[in-house]
Amino acid sequence: MRIDLHAHSSVSDGTEPPAEVVRRAAEAGLDVLALTDHDTVSGIAAAAAALPAGFTLVPGMELSCLHEGAGVHLLAYLLDPAHPELAAELRRIRDDRAIRARSMVERLRNAGVAVGWERVCELAGVPAGGDGPAGAAGESVIGRPHIARAIVEAGAAADVPEAFDTWIGFGRPGYVARYALDALRAVELVRAAGGVCAVAHPARGEATPDGAVPLALVEQMAEAGLGGIEADHPAHDEEEAAFWRGVAKRLELAVTGSSDDHGELTGHRLGCRETAPEEYARLIRPATGAAPITAE
Incomplete structure (x- = not known):
């Protein structure tokens, strides 16, 4: 087995x-x-x-x-x-994921990385409208890999690991702490x-x-x-x-x-x-x- x-x-x-x-x-x-x-x-x-x-x-x-x-x-x-x-x-963790992700996108855009919130939501499979929670029953949750993929698409990193290392890893310009x-x-x-x-x-x-x-x-x-x-x-x-x-x-x-x-x-x-x-x-x-x- x-x-x-x-x-x-x-x-x-x-x-x-x-x-x-x-x-x-x-x-x-x-x-x-x-x-x-x-x-x-x-x-x-x-x-x-x-x-x-x-x-x-x-x-x-x-x-x-x-x-x-x-x-x-x-x-x-x-x-x-x-x-x-x-x-x-779990509800609090998932709600914070959406809030955190939006804050990270804002930080990236302020740093000159053309990442769109709608594209991040599309990659994650969650609704893009509003600031509400993501990841409830029947929904997906937003994670940093979704943002990393958007960074790669925007041409600011060659691949997902580089996106983490350069932009959204701990201490990087786009990093935001999360509730856990x-x-x-x-x-x-x-x-x-x-x-x-x-x-x-x-x-x-x-x-x-x-x-x-x-x-x-x-x-x-x-x-x-x-x-x-x-x-x-x-x-x-x-x-x-x-x-x-x-x-x-x-x-x-x-x-x-x-x-x-x-x-x-x-x-x-x-x-x-x-x-x-x-x-x-x-x-x-x-x-x-x-x-x-x-x-x-």
């Missing part, structure tokens, strides 16, 4: 619709895929409707979190998105909503100068109910992956492996990293908020 527990669709910052992500996953030889769009589960229904026979979809999302002002990403699976407290936080959940509270909320969670790409966070998620924070999250660590990620080298596998073993957490595929932006890499079946079973065992969806 081949399992990939981290992938994005055009509902957030991937380039393909949920149904196409599922099709590509099956084509890549996967048996289980978690769709983990940023701060929303609004792509799950479309993905579930497109499942080929025998294929399993794990409903999930990638939560935007903070620790001492720096970004930490948390993969949340099989939660109940209607849980009142979690739903309120405290990482420990996020773990607690996911568990309260019946879900399970894993730290995403822990060697490539934003919480320390070298990008790693602090080990002390992971230990605290484990005490709060963290279920796994995404040790095997395309951005981790062998030493980093081995380190985080060791941390997971010491803390008695599941070791996950995932592609973190964003479609064209990451070279269609579904299945390039995988989670062992026994680790997958261990991770999802405590979940009560939702169940994996398998097509008959």
Whole structure:
């Protein structure tokens, strides 16, 4: 059984619709895929409707979190998105994404980059009118990759990585801070909503100068109910992956492996990293908020 527990669709910052992500996953030889769009589960229904026979979809999302002002990403699976407290936080995160994105576009334009708000919304698949929220049920959410793609189209960067490095990365002219959940509270909320969670790409966070998620924070999250660590990620080298596998073993957490595929932006890499079946079973065992969806 081949399992990939981290992938994005055009509902957030991937380039393909949920149904196409599922099709590509099956084509890549996967048996289980978690769709983990940023701060929303609004792509799950479309993905579930497109499942080929025998294929399993794990409903999930990638939560935007903070620790001492720096970004930490948390993969949340099989939660109940209607849980009142979690739903309120997700709404606040998604609303702030739209406000933040508009502010970033304004900063870029003031810096001489001809990025249009309407084009950013078009790339994200959200309505361009007004200042209202994006990412509610049935909608997409705006992320920095959408702005980066608009920057490239405007000729101010050669590609998306350069757009981040030059214009919208932390400390760059177009950067605007965002609202996000405290990482420990996020773990607690996911568990309260019946879900399970894993730290995403822990060697490539934003919480320390070298990008790693602090080990002390992971230990605290484990005490709060963290279920796994995404040790095997395309951005981790062998030493980093081995380190985080060791941390997971010491803390008695599941070791996950995932592609973190964003479609064209990451070279269609579904299945390039995988989670062992026994680790997958261990991770999802405590979940009560939702169940994996398998097509008959």
